[in-house]
Amino acid sequence: xxxxxxxxxxxxxxxxxxxxxxxxxxxxxxxxxxxxxxxxxxxxxxxxxxxxxxxxxxxxxxxxxxxxxxxxxxxxxxxxxxxxxxxxxxxxxxxxxxxxxxxxxxxxxxxxxxxxxxxxxxxxxxxxxxxxxxxxxxxxxxxxxxxxxxxxxxxxxxxxxxxxxxxxxxxxxxxxxxxxxxxxxxxxxxxxxxxxxxxxxxxxxxxxxxxxxxxxxxxxxxxxxxxxxxxxxxxxxxxxxxxxxxxxxxxxxxxxxxxxxxxxxxxxxxxxxxxxxxxxxxxxxxxxxxxxxxxxxxxxxxxxxxxxxxxxxxxxxxxxxxxxxxxxxxxxxxxxxxxxxxxxxxxxxxxxxxxxxxxxxxxxxxxxxxxxxxxxxxxxxxxxxxxxxxxxxxxxxxxxxx
Amino acid sequence: xxxxxxxxxxxxxxxxxxxxxxxxxxxxxxxxxxxxxxxxxxxxxxxxxxxxxxxxxxxxxxxxxxxxxxxxx
Amino acid sequence: xxxxxxxxxxxxxxxxxxxxxxxxxxxxxxxxxxxxxxxxxxxxxxxxxxxxxxxxxxxxxxxxxxxxxxxxxxxxxxxxxxxxxxxxxxxxxxxxxxxxxxxxxxxxxxxxxxxxxxxxxxxxxxxxxxxxxxxxxxxxxxxxxxxxxxxxxxxxxxxxxxxxxxxxxxxxxxxxxxxxxxxxxxxxxxxxxxxxxxxxxxxxxxxxxxxxxxxxxxxxxxxxxxxxxxxxxxxxxxxxxxxxxxxxxxxxxxxxxxxxxxxxxxxxxxxxxxxxxxxxxxxxxxxxxxxxxxxxxxxxxxxxxxxxxxxxxxxxxxxxxxxxxxxxxxxxxxxxxxxxxxxxxxxxxxxxxxxxxxxxxxxx
Numbered sequence: 119x120x121x122x123x124x125x126x127x128x129x130x131x132x133x134x135x136x137x138x139x140x141x142x143x144x145x146x147x148x149x150x151x152x153x154x155x156x157x158x159x160x161x162x163x164x165x166x167x168x169x170x171x172x173x174x175x176x177x178x179x180x181x182x183x184x185x186x187x188x189x190x191x192x193x194x195x196x197x198x199x200x201x202x203x204x205x206x207x208x209x210x211x212x213x214x215x216x217x218x219x220x221x222x223x224x225x226x227x228x229x230x231x232x233x234x235x236x237x238x239x240x241x242x243x244x245x246x247x248x249x250x251x252x253x254x255x256x257x258x259x260x261x262x263x264x265x266x267x268x269x270x271x272x273x274x275x276x277x278x279x280x281x282x283x284x285x286x287x288x289x290x291x292x293x294x295x296x297x298x299x300x301x302x303x304x305x306x307x308x309x310x311x312x313x314x315x316x317x318x319x320x321x322x323x324x325x326x327x328x329x330x331x332x333x334x335x336x337x338x339x340x341x342x343x344x345x346x347x348x349x350x351x352x353x354x355x356x357x358x359x360x361x362x363x364x365x366x367x368x369x370x371x372x373x374x375x376x377x378x379x380x381x382x383x384x385x386x387x388x389x390x391x392x393x394x395x396x397x398x399x400x401x402x403x404x405x406x407x408x409x410x411x412x413x414x415x416x417x418x419x420x421x422x423x424x425x426x427x428x429x430x431x432x433x434x435x436x437x438x439x440x441x442x443x444x445x446x447x448x449x450x451x452x453x454x455x456x457x458x459x460x461x462x463x464x465x466x467x468x469x470x471x472x473x474x475x476x477x478x479x480x481x482x483x484x485x486x487x488x489x490x491x492x493x494x495x496x497x498x499x500x501x502x503x504x505x506x507x508x509x510x511x512x513x514x515x516x517x518x519x520x
Numbered sequence: 521x522x523x524x525x526x527x528x529x530x531x532x533x534x535x536x537x538x539x540x541x542x543x544x545x546x547x548x549x550x551x552x553x554x555x556x557x558x559x560x561x562x563x564x565x566x567x568x569x570x571x572x573x574x575x576x577x578x579x580x581x582x583x584x585x586x587x588x589x590x591x592x593x
Numbered sequence: 594x595x596x597x598x599x600x601x602x603x604x605x606x607x608x609x610x611x612x613x614x615x616x617x618x619x620x621x622x623x624x625x626x627x628x629x630x631x632x633x634x635x636x637x638x639x640x641x642x643x644x645x646x647x648x649x650x651x652x653x654x655x656x657x658x659x660x661x662x663x664x665x666x667x668x669x670x671x672x673x674x675x676x677x678x679x680x681x682x683x684x685x686x687x688x689x690x691x692x693x694x695x696x697x698x699x700x701x702x703x704x705x706x707x708x709x710x711x712x713x714x715x716x717x718x719x720x721x722x723x724x725x726x727x728x729x730x731x732x733x734x735x736x737x738x739x740x741x742x743x744x745x746x747x748x749x750x751x752x753x754x755x756x757x758x759x760x761x762x763x764x765x766x767x768x769x770x771x772x773x774x775x776x777x778x779x780x781x782x783x784x785x786x787x788x789x790x791x792x793x794x795x796x797x798x799x800x801x802x803x804x805x806x807x808x809x810x811x812x813x814x815x816x817x818x819x820x821x822x823x824x825x826x827x828x829x830x831x832x833x834x835x836x837x838x839x840x841x842x843x844x845x846x847x848x849x850x851x852x853x854x855x856x857x858x859x860x861x862x863x864x865x866x867x868x869x870x871x872x873x874x875x876x877x878x879x880x881x882x883x884x885x886x887x888x889x890x891x892x893x894x895x896x897x898x899x900x901x902x903x904x905x906x907x908x909x910x911x912x913x914x915x916x917x918x919x920x921x922x923x924x925x926x927x928x929x930x931x932x933x934x935x936x937x938x939x940x941x942x943x944x945x946x947x948x949x950x951x952x953x954x955x956x957x
Contacts, residue, residue: 132721140714141707243705246848246858297835297849304834473766523713527904534900547893553886558901564908577689578913578923585927588934 145172149211152188152274155259156235157224159194163235165201166192166260167213168274186327187271190263198238215244219278221251221296222259222315228345228352233303236350239296247297250281253352255314255342262315265324265337277339281313284341289374290361291341303350306483307468311364314342314355348462348487356456363452366445367411367465369395375420378441384424386437388503392416397470405478409467411453413445413499422512429510438501445499453495463490524569531562600795602804604735607742609792609812611873613644614745614819616697617786619867621820622827622842624925628779630833631765634825639780641817644787648813650940651793652806657947659802663793664888670947677889679939683790684885686935689913690788691878691906695719696914698871704917705844706861716910719875720903726876727883727899731795734876741869748866749819751859753826755850760829785932789813790940794881840917843867879906 153168168190191208195201202213221239223232239245254262263273270276285293292313302310317337323329324337344361346354356364365371371393377385394414399407419428419437426433456464468486472479482489535558542551567575600608625633658666663683668676698719699712707715726734769776792809799805827842830849839845847860882902887895914920 128721132718140710243708247845248849248851297831301832301834304838305832469763473763476767476770523711523717526717527907531901531904538897538900541897545893549890550892550894550897553890553892554897554901557886557898557905561901561905561908564905568908568911576912576915577692577909578920581689581931582923582927585931589927589930 147211148214149209150217151213151215152217152272153220153263154218155222155263156198156227157258157260158226158230161194162196163198163201164194165198166190166263167205168263188273192260198235218245218249219274221249222254222262224254224259225256228253231350233350248295251294251296251299251312252315253312253345255316257317261317261321265339266327266329268330268335286372289365289371290358292344305469307472307486308466309462309464310347311464312345314345316340316342346460346462346464348460353460353462360452363449364464366393366395366449378444380424380426382424386419386424387421388417389420390415390417399471399474401475407471409493409495411497415499415501417501417503418505419503419507425514428506434503438503441501442499446497449497457491461487461491524565527565599732600735600799602799602801602808604739605799605805606808606812607738608735608873609809610816611738611870612791612877613787613813613816614870615874616694616871618820618823619701619841619843621783622824622836623839625779625783625824626833626836629776632769632776633828634821636776636779637821637824639777640784641821643781643784644813644817647789647936648810650944654940654944655796657951660797662797664885670943680885680889684882687878687882688909691875692909692913694875695906695910700914700917701841705841716907720907723875723879724899724903727879728896731880738873745866745869748863752847752863755852755856756826756830764829764832782929785929790936791877791881794884
């Protein structure tokens with residue numbers, strides 16, 4: 119009897135010290151942060167957080183748009199967590215960072231160096247490592263987070279989905295998670311890249327709901343090419359064709375579209391639906407590495423704007439050859455451009471050398487940035503055109519009058 | 521919460537309950553060992569409350585292993 | 594402790610398996626990655642080999658003195674006074690080990706999952722569970738282990754299978770970049786964290802001597818394989834830089850599980866895996882310490898010592914695991930040689946002395 123009493127007393131006291139009670143987080147006490155934006159400020163960092171207003175989200179299907187489903191809070195601090203805590207003077211609830219979908223960094227901050235910011239982001243146990251990172255091109259991250267977007271009710275989700283879809287189908291932008299970025303930063307044989315986003319329109323008009331009440335919104339968010347990093351600093355932007363090149367070399371292309379010119383004038387458009395790239399390195403006689411990029415591409419023809427006879431196998435083969443030539447030329451040109459202008463090994467060629475010839479890599483490791491500029495890179499592509507679509511001959515062919 | 525007081529309370533409860541059990545057991549050796557361990561624990565708690573820095577077992581281990589490490593390397 | 598031969602060989606296998614995994618599964622990948630870089634998985638296999646060596650040595654000692662626990666063997670080999678002193682040295686080793694283990698678990702849970710909870714609360718809670726288990730004895734612990742084993746295997750398979758799509762084989766290359774020395778070094782350091790000598794206290798209780806020895810060996814092998822697979826996965830998925838720089842790499846690994854954007858954010862459930870193996874290890878340590886005190890001082894009963902001992906464990910935990918940096922520093926510098934002394938050097942010495950003694954006895 120005494121044993122049972124003691125046991126029940128013990129159980130009840132253990133309920134009081136039950137560990138979960140200290141760390142309880144009630145859902146109506148949390149402000150879920152969907153997107154974070156960090157900019158430089160003369161006093162340290164300016165942090166903006168796009169916070170979900172869950173009650174507004176629940177009434178979405180009901181009536182018209184009352185207030186917006188997200189609120190953006192901004193504050194300044196010496197470090198990022200300092201600024202986030204200061205935000206609590208404005209936010210009615212505790213900020214909860216586990217659901218961040220996108221981290222936007224201002225261009226000034228990227229040019230200054232991002233590793234200090236990323237230290238907090240990696241150290242915090244609430245933030246996960248699989249959200250996407252973007253750079254606000256020619257602007258501040260807070261402006262990007264203040265745009266009301268069509269389609270998606272929550273702008274952070276719109277950014278997230280657009281990153282996914284444009285990387286999958288368009289391949290001129292990048293999909294970089296924090297884990298990827300930190301890995302590429304820390305490896306001595308590679309430099310990171312980040313995708314850029316810019317405002318297409320005026321920031322002031324984008325901030326209100328009026329933006330999405332028109333058929334053609336005045337302000338849209340647009341993904342704008344890749345940013346080249348040397349170490350943790352942004353050094354330059356790549357336009358659309360070089361960005362596609364980078365994605366090809368890094369084997370991140372799933373599907374994209376392109377065109378090639380016909381021998382007799384006009385262009386033929388094609389869709390790439392499989393692209394496999396393999397990087398390799400050979401050592402010459404004096405132990406100097408020569409890199410080679412081999413691409414296997416499968417394409418479909420999607421628009422014929424020149425008068426060729428598609429029905430002939432020779433025409434298809436000629437097209438394949440001209441696409442291959444175009445690829446080889448363009449990729450070599452753009453890779454050389456990145457090499458000379460930035461000296462940043464964003465193609466991870468250093469890691470390729472490290473993996474295959476680790477002893478040779480040891481001699482190059484400390485000065486890879488300079489040595490990379492004089493490395494030779496050959497490109498070999500092999501294109502196979504598979505399908506030509508639902509019609510055979512192009513519509514602009516002259517019809518023979520019989 | 522001051523955890524030391526929780527532990528001291530627990531120790532006092534233990535000494536009360538177990539003394540009865542030990543007297544029924546009629547073994548002098550068991551009682552001595554029990555009180556020795558109990559006393560050692562009490563000293564450890566008091567030492568922890570006073571925040572004596574010498575009471576760090578890992579430091580003792582590293583001091584013990586220094587001569588051996590020097591032998592090996 | 595119920596003093597009849599009551600542990601089945603299968604239960605002993607599960608206990609060895611749980612003890613080998615312990616909390617090493619959380620922290621070894623970062624140490625291995627630091628020394629051996631991309632060859633951390635090879636280092637982990639080396640550590641498995643060293644563990645097998647330890648098991649072979651222990652089985653040899655057990656065959657010299659069948660039916661005796663390690664504390665009794667100490668007295669038989671070295672004589673009463675020296676033997677008791679040696680047992681006390683081992684008890685001190687187990688005490689420090691338990692404290693470090695408790696501290697490790699407390700720090701893990703508070704830094705990753707529940708930061709507002711005071712560490713003491715978590716440690717006391719787990720210790721209450723261990724006290725209850727120690728009061729009831731090793732047979733009950735063996736049965737509890739049998740209950741928990743399918744869950745441990747299930748959770749581990751979930752971890753393994755859901756991470757396979759994210760493997761990038763490039764992260765393993767180059768293989769053996771710096772040769773075998775860093776690999777062997779790292780393997781040696783990490784093998785000192787599997788304290789298989791604790792099981793020597795319970796080996797006599799297993800039904801069937803040969804079966805018990807086989808269970809010990811297979812348990813160590815299975816545990817080592819699980820650890821190696823975990824290290825391999827963290828290198829393949831997180832890459833070297835992140836594995837090295839994480840405080841708890843296996844947890845970071847669990848965070849990356851994402852199957853079809855649907856099965857994600859499940860690392861909270863996978864913590865159960867580690868909590869279960871931790872519980873087995875700490876209960877085994879607790880029971881072996883009680884048995885040790887009982888043997889050294891020739892007591893009649895041991896259950897009443899559980900309570901002051903548990904308070905002592907907590908105090909030791911508070912004083913060893915002061916913060917992560919202090920502990921990591923000391924472990925890197927001295928723990929390997931300290932554990933090496935207790936796990937290999939002293940048992941080997943015992944074996945030699947025991948061998949010569951039994952030979953002398955036989956020749957007489």
